[in-house]
Amino acid sequence: MKITYREAIKQGIRQAMLADERVFLMGEDVGRYGGAFAVSKGLLQEFGEERIMDTPLSEAGFVGAGIGAALGGMRPIVEVMTVNFSLLALDQIVNNAATLLHMSGGQFNVPVVIRISCGIGRQLAAQHSHSWEPMFAQVPGLKVLSAGTHADARGMLLTALQDPDPVILFEYTAQLNLEAELPDDAGAVDITKSKTLRPGKDISLITYGSGVYKSMEAAAALATQGIDAEVLDLRVLRPLDEAAILESVTRTHRALIVEDAWRSVSVSSEVSARIMEKCFYELDAPVQRVCGVEVPIPYPKHLEDATVPQPADIVAAVHQLMGR
Amino acid sequence: MTTNDRDRSIDLLRQMKLIRHFEERAAEMYTKAKIRGFLHLYVGEEAVAVGVMQALTPADNVLSTYREHGHALARGVDAGAIMAEMYGKQEGCSGGRGGSMHLFDKRTRFFGGNAIVGGHLPMAVGLALADKKQKREAITVCFFGEGAAAEGVFHESMNLAALWKVPALFVCENNQYAMGTALRFTHASTDLVRKGEAYGIPTHAVDGMDLRAVIQATDKATASIRKGDGPRMLVCETYRFRAHSMFDAELYREKNEVEEWKKRDPITQYQQHLALGEQDIKAMDLEVAAEVQRAIDFAEAGTWEPVESLLRHVTTEPITAT
Numbered sequence: 034m035k036i037t038y039r040e041a042i043k044q045g046i047r048q049a050m051l052a053d054e055r056v057f058l059m060g061e062d063v064g065r066y067g068g069a070f071a072v073s074k075g076l077l078q079e080f081g082e083e084r085i086m087d088t089p090l091s092e093a094g095f096v097g098a099g100i101g102a103a104l105g106g107m108r109p110i111v112e113v114m115t116v117n118f119s120l121l122a123l124d125q126i127v128n129n130a131a132t133l134l135h136m137s138g139g140q141f142n143v144p145v146v147i148r149i150s151c152g153i154g155r156q157l158a159a160q161h162s163h164s165w166e167p168m169f170a171q172v173p174g175l176k177v178l179s180a181g182t183h184a185d186a187r188g189m190l191l192t193a194l195q196d197p198d199p200v201i202l203f204e205y206t207a208q209l210n211l212e213a214e215l216p217d218d219a220g221a222v223d224i225t226k227s228k229t230l231r232p233g234k235d236i237s238l239i240t241y242g243s244g245v246y247k248s249m250e251a252a253a254a255l256a257t258q259g260i261d262a263e264v265l266d267l268r269v270l271r272p273l274d275e276a277a278i279l280e281s282v283t284r285t286h287r288a289l290i291v292e293d294a295w296r297s298v299s300v301s302s303e304v305s306a307r308i309m310e311k312c313f314y315e316l317d318a319p320v321q322r323v324c325g326v327e328v329p330i331p332y333p334k335h336l337e338d339a340t341v342p343q344p345a346d347i348v349a350a351v352h353q354l355m356g357r
Numbered sequence: 358m359t360t361n362d363r364d365r366s367i368d369l370l371r372q373m374k375l376i377r378h379f380e381e382r383a384a385e386m387y388t389k390a391k392i393r394g395f396l397h398l399y400v401g402e403e404a405v406a407v408g409v410m411q412a413l414t415p416a417d418n419v420l421s422t423y424r425e426h427g428h429a430l431a432r433g434v435d436a437g438a439i440m441a442e443m444y445g446k447q448e449g450c451s452g453g454r455g456g457s458m459h460l461f462d463k464r465t466r467f468f469g470g471n472a473i474v475g476g477h478l479p480m481a482v483g484l485a486l487a488d489k490k491q492k493r494e495a496i497t498v499c500f501f502g503e504g505a506a507a508e509g510v511f512h513e514s515m516n517l518a519a520l521w522k523v524p525a526l527f528v529c530e531n532n533q534y535a536m537g538t539a540l541r542f543t544h545a546s547t548d549l550v551r552k553g554e555a556y557g558i559p560t561h562a563v564d565g566m567d568l569r570a571v572i573q574a575t576d577k578a579t580a581s582i583r584k585g586d587g588p589r590m591l592v593c594e595t596y597r598f599r600a601h602s603m604f605d606a607e608l609y610r611e612k613n614e615v616e617e618w619k620k621r622d623p624i625t626q627y628q629q630h631l632a633l634g635e636q637d638i639k640a641m642d643l644e645v646a647a648e649v650q651r652a653i654d655f656a657e658a659g660t661w662e663p664v665e666s667l668l669r670h671v672t673t674e675p676i677t678a679t
Contacts, residue, residue, distance in 0.1 A: 057490070083490065088517070089513075089516060089517065089520065091513035091516065091517060093479060093509065093510045093513055094479045094482070094510060094513030094514055094516070094517050095479070095513075095517065096479070097476070097478070097479025097480050097482070097483060097510065097514070098479045098480070098482045098483035098486060098514075098517055099483060100479070100480050100483055101479065101480035101481060101482060101483020101484040101485075101486065101487065102483040102484070102486050102487040102490075103483070103487075104468060104480065104483070104484055104487070105418070105483065105484040105485075105486070105487025105488060105491075106487055106491060107486075107487045107490060107491070109483075124473060124476060124510075125476070125479065125480075128473045128476055129471070129473075129476060129477075129480060133461075133469070134670055134671070134672070134673060135454055135670040135671055136451060136454060136455045136459040136461065136469065136470070137451050137452075137454075137455065137459070137461035137463075137469065137670075138449070138450075138451040138452025138453065138454045138455065138461065138670060139452060139669065139670040139673075139674070140451070140461050140462070140463040141461060141463065141468065142673045173671045174671050174672065176672070197672075197673035198672050198673050
């Protein structure tokens with residue numbers, strides 16, 4: 034069945050709510066408004082206001098309350114409308130959620146799931162569109178997931194709610210209306226491993242989030258030009274599935290890392306470093322990266338498009354890397 | 358006063374003395390470099406912790422600040438485990454990972470020891486919300502200083518607590534100084550009671566140096582909360598007799614101000630109220646000193662966590678069958 038990325042997220046939330054009475058959703062405008070991006074439309078009517086909780090504009094307050102509710106035996110899904118707003122709650126996420134288990138010597142775990150919509154491509158300018166996964170992926174104590182595909186948009190939440198520790202789940206606003214095939218029985222997915230979305234033998238395109246479908250598009254174009262590119266969706270940004278990265282590169286001997294996030298101190302820097310450290314002698318060419326240009330996101334469409342990798346940029350980078 | 362009541366009152370005095378003596382010995386151990394990092398003493402504020410905690414049941418949740426030794430002791434966290442934590446030993450109540458500012462204890466539902474000022478307030482709202490949703494008969498008590506009332510997260514938390522009518526008691530310990538800056542230099546409106554009331558939370562000022570006043574106010578507030586009337590807040594006027602931490606030259610206050618407050622020492626006041634005989638007081642002091650000495654002995658005998666297990670407690674360890 035073809036469904037939109039938005040519908041996939043919604044089905045995941047709905048399934049999680051039906052499966053476990055401890056699960057509730059809270060966030061700004063998730064109830065009466067139906068979700069800022071209409072993701073939770075209709076859920077208030079179905080589950081009631083005890084389980085679909087509209088919150089005030091208090092990111093630190095309600096994210097902290099989600100952490101407390103998790104400590105108290107609930108399984109909260111906390112929605113942060115836009116990644117930029119998550120910084121208002123970063124103290125709660127980093128100083129509390131990620132730290133309590135450790136500070137308490139293993140006594141108090143925090144099973145909260147924080148969904149953050151992010152991404153670039155809807156002309157929302159510099160305070161409503163960024164790709165800040167790396168910022169969270171740096172923090173020990175957090176599990177950081179990136180739902181680049183419809184299957185993950187639907188299935189990651191279900192598994193994340195089973196995790197005893199705090200999970201940050203990134204979703205991508207630019208893909209909300211995008212349709213894809215998803216089996217009717219698609220459900221919970223693994224949240225420990227990366228996934229090879231397209232096998233190939235000439236080069237590994239290693240990516241996540243908004244980079245996934247763009248890399249798939251690029252790989253399809255490359256195939257018509259005689260280059261067989263593998264696409265590896267990282268999916269889990271912390272902890273990284275290092276074994277899968279090394280395995281792929283060891284087979285293809287070339288790696289191009291693709292991400293929307295700013296280039297410096299990014300997920301791609303980390304992946305690149307690990308390839309250098311662990312399988313340098315397998316490489317036929319230096320690792321290359323296609324990343325977000327280091328500017329706050331501009332408003333005009335043509336400038337916004339220029340800040341993040343496009344399929345054509347990926348194709349061009351592959352040709353350059355392969356020397357053909 | 359019945360015999361039971363009197364025994365209970367005497368025990369409350371003993372608890373205050375335990376906190377006082379425990380901290381004096383902790384300061385001594387700090388100067389001997391047995392305890393490192395920050396050490397924030399509660400000396401002078403004991404009536405607040407003891408007076409509030411006596412109203413709680415084992416099912417209730419407690420959250421506190423980085424000046425929390427007194428809260429932990431009054432809640433019933435083992436004194437030896439607290440001292441061992443301050444030593445950094447693995448027998449400590451947080452396995453040695455937290456130190457003085459991060460005391461945790463699952464058995465007594467003591468959720469720390471938070472050293473981000475105000476950072477635990479929204480967590481308290483969430484814990485209380487979880488109890489409400491699960492219809493548990495429990496309340497959440499959250500201690501914080503008047504300095505926290507200047508943080509944005511205080512205001513967010515008060516609003517959420519009142520909006521969701523959660524069973525929580527917010528206890529503001531106004532010890533007059535946010536670290537070394539007096540209330541009048543940090544708050545444009547120094548009436549802290551109004552800050553709770555502004556969010557629709559019934560709030561009362563309490564003489565935090567008077568154990569009986571704290572008990573009376575807390576009993577009343579917790580009774581309302583347990584009835585389902587929503588959150589309450591207390592502003593306990595109190596004073597720390599010692600420096601903010603062990604790195605404080607106390608340039609910001611006059612010695613005679615400290616001396617004036619010491620005349621209202623909560624322990625002296627309550628001891629006089631109980632009119633205990635000299636022998637009884639002496640026996641209690643000896644008992645308390647022995648308990649603290651046992652705590653120190655326990656900490657001294659404690660062991661260091663091996664460096665090999667450094668990565669523990671970052672994520673939950675899988676439960677393995679034994």
